[in-house]
Amino acid sequence: MMEWLRQSLGRIWAIAAKEFRQLGRDRLTFGMVVGIPLIQILIFGYSINFDVRDVRAAVVDDARTSGSRSFLAGVEATQVVSVVARLRSPRELEHALDSGEVSVGIYIPPDFERRRLEGSRPAVQVLVDGSEPTIESVVRALTAVPLVTRAGLYRNEVRPVEIRTLYNPERRTAVQIVPALIGVILNMTMVLFTAIAIVRERERGNLELLITTPVKTAELMTGKLIPYIIVGLIQTTLILSVGKWLFDVPLAGSLLDLYLAAALFIAATLTLGLVISTAAQTQFQAVQLSFFTMLPSILLSGFMFPFDGMPQAAQAFAQILPLTHFVELVRGIVLRGAELSSMPVQLLKLAAFFTIALLVAALRFHKRLD
Amino acid sequence: MNLAAADEPAIRATGLTRRFGSLLAVDHVTLAIPRAQIYGFLGPNGSGKSTTIRMLCGLLRPTEGGVIVLGEDVTRNPEAVRRKLGYMTQRFSLWEDLTVLENLHFIADIYGIPRAQREARIRSRLEEYNLGSLRAQRAGTLSGGQKQRLALAAATLHEPELLLLDEPTSAVDPQSRRDFWESLFALVHRRTTILVSTHYMDEAERCHRLAILERGRLVAEGTPRQLAADIDAVVIEIEADDIEGARRALAAVPGVKSVAQLGTRLHALLEREVADPQGAVRAALVRASVQAAVERTPANLEDVFVAATSKNTANPGPARAA
DSSP, X not given: OHHHHHHHHHHHHHHHHHHHHHHHHOHHHHHHHHHHHHHHHHHHHHHOOOOOOOEEEEEEESSOSHHHHHHHHHHHHTSSEEXXXXXXXXXXXXXXXXXXXXXXXXXXXXXXXXXXXXXXXXXXXXXXOTTSXXXXXXXXXXXXXXXXXXXXXXXXXXXXXXXXXXXXXXXXXXXXXXXXXXHHHHHHHHHHHHHXXXXXXXXXXXXXXXXXXXOOHXXXXXXXXXXXXXXXXXXXXXXXXXXXXXXXXXXXXXXHHHHHHHHHHHHHHHHHHHHHHHHOSSHHHHHHXXXXXXXHHHHHSSSSSOGGGSOHHHHHHHTTOHHHHHHHHHHIIIIIOOOXXXXXXXXXXXXXXXXXXXXXXXXXXXXXXX | XXXXXXXXXXXXXXXXXXXXXXXXXXXXXXXXXXXXXXXXXXXXXXXXXXHHHHHHTTSSOOSEEEEEETTEETTTOGGGGGGXXXXXXXXXXSOTTSBHHHHHHHHHXXXXXXXXXXXXHHHHHHXXXXXXXXXXXXXXXXXXXXXXXXXXXXXHTTOOSEEEEESTTTTSXXXXXXXXXXXXXXXXXXXXXXXXXXXXXXXXXXXXXXXXEETTEEEEEEXXXXXXXXXXXXXXXXXXXXXXXXXXXXXXXXXXXXXXXXXXXXXXXXXXXXXXXXXXXXXXXXXXXXXXXXXXXXXXHHHHHHHHHHHHHHSSSOOOOO
C-alpha cells in the first residue's frame, strides 16, 4: 500500500516537474503568465471607469449675484462637470445641448436668490443630455439628495454643498473592479493553460506514448494541475500587488482567506480546462472552446453588470459559472472584510463545480485512442 | 517469468478486428508471435499495421476478437502489461522542448525505476545508443536518426519483455537504419520479443518471421525464406534492352499476375498453373521481336509481397481463416 502510494506520488511529481520545466522554456506561455494579468489589470483598472468626470457643461447665469457665482464655482470644484461655455439665454443653452456641444446645461434664473430663500421652487435648473445613460444617471445621482421638487425629466434642482459630499468618485470603481479582476484574469488564463497543456500533448503525439506507460489518468491530471495552481497563485499575488500599488485597493479581510478562496477557484477553472481538453482535438479548438466559456463568465458573473439586474434565467445560468461565486467571495473578503467561513454557500458551489468537472474530465479521458 | 510461460507465444491474437465507422481497418487477423524473435508486419500504408499494433498494446479496443499479450488479456486489462511493454510510436513522441537527459529521466520516473538504478540505467542507454554527447541537447533539435535512437533508449529504459515498434525507421537514413537493426538484434539476444512494422523489403528480410498485411487482412505469414519458397507464383526474370517492348509483350501472355521493373530487368509473376512459363514468355517476346534473356529465378520478398497482395486485388472476398 505504501509502496503503491510512493510510486503514484513519484509519477505525479514527475509529470508536475516536467510541466514546470516546459512552462519555463515556453516563452510565450511564460509571458502569458505574467503579461496577461499585468495588461488586463492596467486596461481594466484604468478604462473600466464608472466615475464620470469633466462632463462638458454650459452655463447661463441670469442672477449674476455673489451667491450664483459661488454656486458655479462649487459645481466646477466637484470636477464632475467642467464649464466650457458661458451663454446668454436659456434658448442658447438648449441649442448647445441639441448640437451635442455640451452634455449638461446649468441655468440660474434672475430670481435665484429669492428662490433659494423661499425654498419652495427649485433655485437652479440642470439640463442633462438624456441620450447618454451614464451621464444622466451620474448627474441625476448628484442631484437626487437635495431635490425639493422634481420638475420634469431633465430638470432638477441642485445644491452645491450636497453635490460635493455625495459624489466622491475618485476610488470607487477601481476598488470594485480590481478584486473581481483577479477572478476574470484567472478564469481567462487557467482554462486556457490546462486545455492547451493537454491538447498540445495530444497534437504532438506525446499522449500516445504516455498512455502506454503505467501512469494513471488521475495521476496525469493531478500532475498537470499542480503547476498551474501555483501559476494561478502567482498571478493572484501579482494582481493584488498591482491593485494595491496602482489603484490603492485596500484588503479588508484576511490574506489567507483570499488565497484559500483563490486556490479553490483556480482548481475549479483548471478542471474546466481539463474538460475542454477532452473535447478538443487541436490547440485551436481548445482556444476557441476556452473563449466560448469565458465570455458568459465575464458578462454574467456580476463582474461587469450588477447581478441583481439580470433576468432570472441568466442568474440561474450564472450559478454554473465558477467566476460568479468567486466574485462574491473576493468582494466579500477584500471590500467587506468578510470571513471565508461566513460564505459557505459560495465555497460549496465552487467545490461542487470542481468535483463534477474533474469527474467528467476523468470519465471522458480514456487511456485509449478511441 | 516461469518456464511454462516461456514456451507460450509473446502475443496471441485471435480474429482481431477493428472498424472505424464503415471502414474495416483490421479484418480478422489471427497470429502468434514467438518470444525472443523479431516479428515483422509488412504492408503498404493503410494496411492496418498501426491499428493492429495499437490494439496489441491496449491503445485501441478491438471491435471483435481478442489479444493475449505476455499471458494477459489486453482488451480486458491493458494496465497489466504496461510495465512489460515498450512502445515506439510512428511519430517521435518524446518531448521536443526537453533535453535528451530530461526525457530519459522523465520516462524513468514514470516507470518508477528506483533512484539507485536510474542513473546507471540511463548511462548505459546513452552509451549503447550513442547519445552521450547529445545528453544536454533539446530533443527537438536532434536529427531523424538521433531522435529514433533516443526513442528506442526511452522505450527500452524499463527493460520490457516486449517491444512494439511502429514504422521506426520511416524518417531515418540508410546508415542509421542499419545501426538501428543491429540494436534490435542485440535486444533479441537479451530475450526481448520485438514486433516491428515496416514497408521496407530489406527490413522485412531481416525479421525472423513476417506477416504481410493488406487492407486489414493477413495475406501471408511465415519466415522470409518460407514465404519465398511457398510463393503462389512462378518468378520469371527478363533482361532486355527494350524494356518497354518487353513489358507490352508480357501483357499478352496469359497467366501473368504482375510485372515489376528492377533497373534493366523485369520480374514477371506467373500463375503456377501455367505449364511452361519460361516458354510462354520467350514465345511472346519473340513474337514482339524483343531481344531478351529469360530465366526462372527464386522469389525475393518483393515478389512474395506482390504475389500476396495482388491475389486479393484480383479476388476481393477471399476465404477467411475461421
